[in-house]
Amino acid sequence: MSDLILETHDLWEEFSEKKILNNLSFKLKRGSFLSVVGENGVGKTTLVRIILGQLKPTHGTIKFFPNRKSIRIGYVPQFRNIDDEYPLSVKNFVALSFSGYKLPWLSRQERQQLKLVLQETDLEKIANEPLGRASGGEKQRAYLAQALAVRPDLLILDESTASLDPISKENLLRLVKKLNVDTGVTVLFVTHDIPLAKQFSDEYLLLQPNGYEVGPIDQLQVADYEGGQHV
């Protein structure tokens, strides 16, 4: 099996005559933890949408290994608060990931998977509580559990920690890192939080208005992030 999960070649996207992503060629190693960083508007979400298959690149290619069909992708969005009156329990919310989600009709395998994922995300104790009453960190763990329920090969966190307090942010990332190490799930973490990226990832992809940079995370210079221009 290839040691890569995906690779892009010469990728760019054109929006209203504006070129985004600058002929991006990068390789994502299976089992790695990559932080995608860069200032507002450089194309981080555009890259995620291309990976998810929601957007076709104007130019260039994206290749999955062994192929797209065999790669399961879990996606954790930016934190959106859930109303206090939200009716589903934590468990039922996580189970929305399965098709035919009404709990009594989950298959045995799905029930086992649900139990495991609630354990992994430390939500077992509040599994039957209404999600609306959970804390911000617990709600975000429920989104994470939903993404993990499909046993993804690739987990994409799209500014998923942005609205959490510093302790909840770190706890969420610690959990993701543990899953990355224990299960080998590949992680692509889109963030503006450079200290958090440095603490948990192995590699970085820095998108810039006129280019991009890739490398081991310890080589990411904050000065580069703040508007430096490299190709």
Ligand SMILES: Nc1ncnc2c1ncn2[C@@H]1O[C@H](COP(=O)(O)OP(=O)(O)OP(=O)(O)O)[C@@H](O)[C@H]1O
């Ligand atoms: N569907 C679209 N139509 C037109 N322009 C778009 C579209 N999607 C994104 N853009 C533009 O492309 C650029 C890159 O957007 P993108 O959301 O990928 O940036 P980003 O790096 O994720 O930004 P942020 O850090 O603010 O979330 C922006 O200038 C944005 O306005």
